Amino acid sequence: MTATVKTPLPGTFYRRPSPEAEPFVEEGDTIAAGDVVGLIEIMKTFHEIRSDADGVVARFLVENEELVDAGQDIIALES
């Protein structure tokens, strides 16, 4: 079964908390519901994207710094 992590907000997607930091998650990582997987920059503020499911990060469906729409799939998960 596959699931996705979606962004609730539109804006710019970031995989890291700051430019020098490590990414929140990498492909192959096991994550739990509630884990932060990225940030959305919207209207000069930053918001965390949290997974609402447990699973393994199969792949990122958007690039770092890509512009995304509300509801867009960010990560494909494998359970």
Add this chain to the structure above:
Amino acid sequence: MEKVLVANRGEIALRVVHACQALGLKTVAVYSSADEHALHVREADESVCIGPPRAVDSYLNVEAIVAAALRSGADAVHPGYGFLAENARFAHACREAGLVFVGPSPDAIEAMGDKARARELAAAAGAPTIPGSAGATTVEEAFERADEIGYPVLVKAAAGGGGRGIRIAADTAELAPVFHQAALEAAAAFGDGSLYIEKFLDPARHVEIQVLGDGRGGLVHLFERECSLQRRRQKLIEESPSPALDDHTRAAMASAALRIARAVDYESAGTVEFLLDRDGGFYFIEMNTRIQVEHPVTEMVAGVDLVQEQLRIARGDGVSVRQEDVALRGAAIEVRINAEDPAQAFMPSPGEITAFEPPGGAGVRVDTAAYTGYRVPPFYDSLVAKLIVWGEDRPEALSRTADALRSFRVDGIATTIPFALELLADPQVRAGDYDVALVERRLADSVRIPP
């Protein structure tokens, strides 16, 4: 000076375009690909697309904007507020390209942009500053100084400003980790990790003085704006006059502001910000070397068009108002209407405005670039409109503001209008008895005790 490029977007770009038109100046708008349908683009004589949506690629792109100015034959650039307005490199690049920068000299921007240096400069000009470190400081010096002035202390980024890059240390134990964290954040956000410390004043009010200078000796102040109603150090509602200033303190604060502005031969419109304590003591915090969001409050009570003044000064006409002719008349209040949802922790709310009906009536002014069908993009700040209301006195201004807010229709997105109405109904706000922490206190209370 005949043609002005407006290096901004939203309501301030439109405001500048209209001020230029009033003075018979031609205008060039710049826009990102997200702002193709923006009003400032439509209302300007010409427009140039300067890049993709993200601000770093467009409104913060110095080279693209200077190139657009040269290509369109503009001879001046107005930066508005935010974006490149306080970027000395941009002001310098305009000058190098032979363009008039509608604002202060690069030197004045730079002097005031380093907040630690600005503090020193203000102290040297005889203005009171908050007890703190002399300029940028090491963590060892910070410990010594904090012991002398007493905790809590604020750790501030020298390159910050506008409420950004500030952290609080409650005691000795917190100072080292807070200092370390603040240095990292400042380096990441501003490319400069230097810090200074200041005593944390509580309760305090934020009161600022508007100045206008021509850099050649002409310098006036246009009294104060009270800006203590803030959330996360961002202003929500401003008013003039301040309910907290008596005539003596007002005169002393204005004179301190003029001394600071004179110290950098200030040219154009600028704002000197102070904290005011309970006993009427006031302390310099920073100078903003640009037109400010809340400038219309001053325009309503002083009867001076600040953006037109900026343009006239840039043209070489000097300051057109004499100090003895400036007087405050009545009271004015500005409410910032942001695309944020106060019911959901002020979550940003971009999207299409399906109905936009601003209020009208006596003393009511709305500065906005929104319209029915306008899509608020997610890329820029959340300001959708500014409601500015004038009354013969403060009670009249308050009641007109609440009436205007109630009839302000913005459908399709969430806005901060309901929260502004709550604040205007607050007994302490009505009494004029509030400080910079009032909004946060009210929000904390509303979380604990659901209505």
